[in-house]
Amino acid sequence: MTSDLYVGLMSGTSLDGVDAVLADFAGAKPRLIAAAGVPFDALLRRELLALNASGDNEIERAALAGNALAARYAASVGAVLAASKVTAAAIRAIGCHGQTLRHRPERGYTIQIGNAALLAELTGIRVVADFRARDIAAGGQGAPLAPALHAAVFADPAEDRAVLNLGGFANLTFLPRAGAVTGFDSGPGNSLLDLWAAQHLGQSHDAGGAWAAAGRVLADLLERLLQEPYFALPPPKSTGRDLFNEAWLRKAFRGGEEPQAVQATLLELTARSVAAAASAHCRGARRLIACGGGAKNDALMRRLADLVAPALLEPSSRHGIDPQHVEAMAFAWLAKQALEGRPGNLPSVTGARGPRALGAVYPP
Numbered sequence: 001m002t003s004d005l006y007v008g009l010m011s012g013t014s015l016d017g018v019d020a021v022l023a024d025f026a027g028a029k030p031r032l033i034a035a036a037g038v039p040f041d042a043l044l045r046r047e048l049l050a051l052n053a054s055g056d057n058e059i060e061r062a063a064l065a066g067n068a069l070a071a072r073y074a075a076s077v078g079a080v081l082a083a084s085k086v087t088a089a090a091i092r093a094i095g096c097h098g099q100t101l102r103h104r105p106e107r108g109y110t111i112q113i114g115n116a117a118l119l120a121e122l123t124g125i126r127v128v129a130d131f132r133a134r135d136i137a138a139g140g141q142g143a144p145l146a147p148a149l150h151a152a153v154f155a156d157p158a159e160d161r162a163v164l165n166l167g168g169f170a171n172l173t174f175l176p177r178a179g180a181v182t183g184f185d186s187g188p189g190n191s192l193l194d195l196w197a198a199q200h201l202g203q204s205h206d207a208g209g210a211w212a213a214a215g216r217v218l219a220d221l222l223e224r225l226l227q228e229p230y231f232a233l234p235p236p237k238s239t240g241r242d243l244f245n246e247a248w249l250r251k252a253f254r255g256g257e258e259p260q261a262v263q264a265t266l267l268e269l270t271a272r273s274v275a276a277a278a279s280a281h282c283r284g285a286r287r288l289i290a291c292g293g294g295a296k297n298d299a300l301m302r303r304l305a306d307l308v309a310p311a312l313l314e315p316s317s318r319h320g321i322d323p324q325h326v327e328a329m330a331f332a333w334l335a336k337q338a339l340e341g342r343p344g345n346l347p348s349v350t351g352a353r354g355p356r357a358l359g360a361v362y363p364p
């Protein structure tokens with residue numbers, strides 16, 4: 001049987017590490033062959049977080065962080081190849097998202113680092129990277145880019161559906177039975193929850209949302225946070241740490257907030273902003289398919305399930321793909337589109353002037 005093998009690499013705004021998949025696109029539906037995760041060590045995570053804002057000597061530091069990322073990316077490619085016993089020569093390309101340091105479509109740019117040239121050198125495999133820039137050049141948001149893959153894997157001709165990706169930020173893809181696929185970032189996903197858990201629990205995240213679940217939601221704080229104008233903007237729209245960061249959160253404090261209550265409020269903020277966005281822009285969806293690491297936050301999933309009912313909320317694993325692998329598969333698919341000269345963006349999602357072939361190719 002012939003195969004059409006690509007590796008997809010996703011390292012998102014949560015800064016938790018790299019998710020790698022090996023996918024086969026030869027059949028009617030994309031097939032996942034192997035997956036691996038390579039976590040970032042605390043030092044790299046801290047440097048990437050720091051590089052999300054201006055700082056001393058940031059150009060050189062970003063270049064060095066890009067080299068460090070390429071080494072992690074190469075390790076994760078090695079891990080999926082070893083897990084599947086597939087050789088590097090059998091892979092057509094690696095689709096590498098890179099690490100976002102800035103995302104400012106309204107100013108006409110987005111920056112992902114990761115030294116794709118070094119990754120090609122380290123693996124001997126063709127690399128496709130820098131997917132978002134062309135969509136922005138064509139007037140789009142450059143994000144989200146996963147909806148086309150969401151449509152290929154999760155759409156159902158008998159039912160309106162939505163896909164909810166709970167990464168550092170949350171994005172929704174609406175998959176109506178008929179009509180155009182739409183999608184957008186609703187706002188915070190895990191990023192503020194992680195930030196607060198790091199500061200008050202000394203942990204990378206609040207496992208299962210247990211700490212938040214035992215806290216009391218601060219209704220006044222929640223109201224102030226929900227007044228953020230981004231939530232009311234119509235799609236297309238995309239966001240990130242440029243807006244939803246620690247300064248944004250602290251601006252809403254009035255003093256004396258109890259840490260656990262803040263965590264409870266942040267969980268409620270993610271749940272409420274996602275549910276409101278789904279009801280406004282994914283109208284009629286009977287099922288929300290959740291992916292991203294936030295799908296493992298039980299407290300968040302329980303709260304969301306209540307808010308979106310009677311629509312059903314279920315993890316993507318019910319549909320054959322583990323939540324942690326969906327976005328990486330999207331970048332494997334985008335690499336394939338790039339090599340075949342086909343569009344990767346959906347203008348109905350990003351708002352670009354038209355479909356565009358995305359990405360820059362680094363030969364093996």
Ligand SMILES: Nc1ncnc2c1ncn2[C@@H]1O[C@H](COP(=O)(O)OP(=O)(O)O)[C@@H](O)[C@H]1O
Binds near residue numbers: 190208293298
């Ligand atoms: N067991 C868990 N409980 C709560 N949150 C979790 C759990 N596992 C993962 N997460 C959350 O998921 C995040 C990673 O999700 P991911 O989809 O990789 O996001 P990104 O694409 O932004 O990197 C972690 O930072 C964490 O907040």
Ligand SMILES: [Mg+2]
Binds near residue numbers: 010013
């Ligand atoms: Mg991640």
